[in-house]
Every structure is written in structure tokens, then in C-alpha cells.
Amino acid sequence: MVRAVQKRTLQTRARLVEVAQALVARDGYAALRVEDVVAGAGVAKGTFFAHFRDKEALMERLISAELAARLARAGAGPVPDGVDAMIAALEPYHGFLASERYVFDIALRYSGAAQVAEVGPMAQTFEDCVTLVAGWIARSGGFRRDVPPDLLAEGVQAFAIQSLSLQFCALHQAEAGPARMRRYLVAWLLPPGPALPG
Template sequence: MDRLIGERIDACLDDLEKCKAPANVEELVAALMPLLEFMTCERYVFDVILYYSGAAAVKKIGQISMTFERHGRLLSAWLGEESFRDDVSAPLLAEGIQAFSVQAMALKFCALHQDESMENRLISYFRAWLTPVTAVRCP
């Protein structure tokens, strides 16, 4: 399953690599949705992805784990080019996007969180994470 699911993720990443870098949060979420929709097409698929992503401390590095690395490099390249926050490194921003994506995907399967779509949840998360921080001065 690691190999089969990993191949599908790689195909989604092939498509993402052909896209230009998103200029804002909404474009970023729209670009990522086909990948995330595949990753959540079935609860079993999501569970296998989570297990083999490296989050479960699996000793063997398989294809799914490698797709997370590839995805992170793609996100880092996109974030280094556009108008997202620049007070932290692009790789750290990419890790945050991956973490928020996993959270949004997990909540898709939670009966208590069916009131908001995965897309809207991601827009909220990514706005909070990627919007440049402006200095607030106290009087």
C-alpha cells in the first residue's frame, strides 16, 4: 500500500510542480486540494499515509515518506518566491503547511468537526500561519 499510494501522491506532486507558485493563501489551498482530496478519499488511505509519513516513527523509509519530503521542497520553493511571511525560513513555513494539512485532513473524518469544509479550514490555518506579521507598537 505504501508503494501504490505513494505513486498516486507522486502523480499529484508531478501536477503541482507544473503549476506556478501561488500568490496568496487562496491560490495555495486551491493548488493543494487535489492532492489532499486524494489523501482523504478513504479513511484507510489517510491512515496508511499517516502511518508511513514518518509521523509514526516507522523505521523503514518508504515511498510515502519520500513524497512528504518532496512536497516540503516544493512548498519551500513556492514560499520563497511569493508574498508570504518572511520572518521565518521557507522550510519551516512548509512544515507548518504540512502539519496544518494533516490536522485539516484528520478533522474531515471527525464527526464533531463536520461543520467546516477542509478547504475553509485550511484557508483559516494558512492565513494565520503565512500572513506577514506586522509590528504593533504600544503607545
């Protein structure tokens, strides 16, 4: 016999999330302490872990929610008709991933489902992003047609991650994220040009 979830449960969880969001807004994601969250919510430490597997599970929830919101706004806009328009359309989404090293790390770690038969919110959001981009590619006219749109979209994600990785890295900081991304996408998404000399 499975009972309905108690009202109290939902209240407690909501309060934990609320407090966490406020703390993140003030100090950023990396600075979040579980002890501060429970203190702010007025519950014991153990309660936190009754609601979230671990600290990162809360992080996944917070970060994927923000990503999903930004992705939804991108999806509501017009279909981008070229590489530059696509980069611009995805900028808020990628900008958030680039905002904090910790955010990028968590996003990457949870971008795949954590366990068999369980697709977390982060994995869902990443998949939604691929689906959105694939739709753009299929509908727009300017992209190469010898590769299926969803494979191209997966590549866009791969290049985005590569660009962001290098953005966090001193070695290649000379070239900004969007500029690097542009070089990748021109080569990946457009019909090929003539062979280079040499």
C-alpha cells in the same frame, strides 16, 4: 557473489501490483484482500509475501505512487501567490488523502521513514511536498519573511493533516476542509495583522 534479479521476479511483482491496482480502482483501498490479489495474479499466497513485507507495504507503494503523481502535477503548475492559490494548487494532493479514511491512515503511518537508513516512498513523497511548498514560499512575495520557508512549509503540512483529521470527524464537519485550512494558513503564512479587540 550477488546475482542479478531474475526477469521472472520483476514479472511476478509487476503482475501483483497491476492486479492490486485494478481491484483498488473497482472497490477502493480498504476493501483490498491479499487473497484476491494472488488469485488474480495466479500465484500462491506465500509469493505475495516474498515480494512485499506485508499488505501495508503494497499499500504504501500504491498510495505513495498516486500521491507522487498528483504532487508532480502540482509542481508543474505556476507558483501560487497567496493562501487561496496554494490551497487550490494542493487540492488534488489533499483530496486524495481525504478520499478514504484508510488512505489517510496509511499515508500518516508511513509519512516518516519506517526504519533507520531506509526512506520509504511515502516518506519521500511527503518530503518532496514540503520541499515544493518551501520553494513556492521562497519565490512568492506575499508570505511572512521572519521564519525560514522550510519551517513554514512543514507547518503547512501540519495544518493540512489537522484539517484532514477534522474532516473525518463528525464533531467539526460543519466547517469544510479547505475553509478550515484557509483560516490556519492565513494565520501561519501571512504577515500578522493588528491585534484583535478584547
